[in-house]
Amino acid sequence: MRKGWFQKKVENFSKLSGYKKPDKYSNVIKLDSNENYAISPDFFQRLIDETKERMDVREYPLGGTERLIQGLSEYIKTPTEMIGVGNGSDQIIDLILGNFASKETKILTSDPTFGFFEERCKLYSIPTIKIPFDGNMSLNMEKFLANSKKVEILYLDSPNNPTGFQFQRKQLEKLIQEFDGLVIIDEAYVEFSDYSVVSMTKKTNNLVVLRTLSKSFGLAGLRIGYFVANKKIADAFTRVVQYPYPLNTVAIEAGILALRKSKYFSDIAELVKKERRRIIEKLREMRVFKVFDSKANFVLFAAGGSSKRIHKALIEQGIVIKNLGRIGKNEGCLRVTVGSQEMNSRFLTAIRDLLN
Numbered sequence: 001m002r003k004g005w006f007q008k009k010v011e012n013f014s015k016l017s018g019y020k021k022p023d024k025y026s027n028v029i030k031l032d033s034n035e036n037y038a039i040s041p042d043f044f045q046r047l048i049d050e051t052k053e054r055m056d057v058r059e060y061p062l063g064g065t066e067r068l069i070q071g072l073s074e075y076i077k078t079p080t081e082m083i084g085v086g087n088g089s090d091q092i093i094d095l096i097l098g099n100f101a102s103k104e105t106k107i108l109t110s111d112p113t114f115g116f117f118e119e120r121c122k123l124y125s126i127p128t129i130k131i132p133f134d135g136n137m138s139l140n141m142e143k144f145l146a147n148s149k150k151v152e153i154l155y156l157d158s159p160n161n162p163t164g165f166q167f168q169r170k171q172l173e174k175l176i177q178e179f180d181g182l183v184i185i186d187e188a189y190v191e192f193s194d195y196s197v198v199s200m201t202k203k204t205n206n207l208v209v210l211r212t213l214s215k216s217f218g219l220a221g222l223r224i225g226y227f228v229a230n231k232k233i234a235d236a237f238t239r240v241v242q243y244p245y246p247l248n249t250v251a252i253e254a255g256i257l258a259l260r261k262s263k264y265f266s267d268i269a270e271l272v273k274k275e276r277r278r279i280i281e282k283l284r285e286m287r288v289f290k291v292f293d294s295k296a297n298f299v300l301f302a303a304g305g306s307s308k309r310i311h312k313a314l315i316e317q318g319i320v321i322k323n324l325g326r327i328g329k330n331e332g333c334l335r336v337t338v339g340s341q342e343m344n345s346r347f348l349t350a351i352r353d354l355l356n
């Protein structure tokens, strides 16, 4: 036996950075994690009350995943055989990378991309080629096409976190069509955006589209992620790779009920989009920030050298946004989640007062 092999392994893991969770604050306006506060707490209280009536937590959730998938299938109008679920889309990312990628499979993605995805690539020692965002926070499709032959996997979050950028539909479709490795399109924020590529999974045998109920459905705490892919991929994942009971009974039953109210959530998404427009316009009117367009439920803006001061001063006033530092050529990037109308107004007033 090789002595100390296990300690060495642990030592190597300890050197990795790991995913850094946001700081925890209490009694604050929380606009740092792209959650959905546009939905009232009463709505969820009622949802959980209804959920309680429908479950017996002494039992394993036998058949529960399948019923949830049935609900998802009706929501996205896709056959159940093409859908799989996970404990948040985080877990689906983890299982795909851990099982289908390796040191030999290079990944093409953007810089920045979803932070957890990057950390997972490091954990599994998967090499990445990253195409940086330009000064206006958009991506150059030519650069993706030029690099696509050098890699085995393509991962794009569409829209992107943290920039809010989404390729033009035709461009992304072309990239997917031309790529013959594994394509992962992460649509966590798709309900706030212009389009989805889910329908392409019917004609493409190498495309996995990740989705979640954490954002537009506001159920981040329940950890319900799902994906759409061709039947072979979905079957291999669900029957072999995924755990027998990936989601707990509370999540399953609440998820099923929430999906039945999908019209309500799409109305909320429209409200969020309106509020997003208002935040972008108001921040632009202040004439001190570079404010980027967004197709997601957050807005990115560059505050240059003042970003740390603004971030700290907002916390002192009980408003937390995300401090991202430099992104490409833009110094001092801050990302604010679109919350309820009242939260957004409080944020806008606080930031305007800080500038005066």
Ligand SMILES: Cc1ncc(COP(=O)(O)O)c(C=O)c1O
Pocket (backbone or CB within 6 Å): 033, 034, 087, 088, 089, 090, 091, 114, 157, 160, 161, 186, 188, 211, 212, 213, 214, 220, 223, 224, 225
């Ligand atoms: C692009 C992207 N994908 C996935 C996730 C994770 O979603 P879930 O809550 O389903 O794990 C996030 C969460 O912030 C995200 O920004």
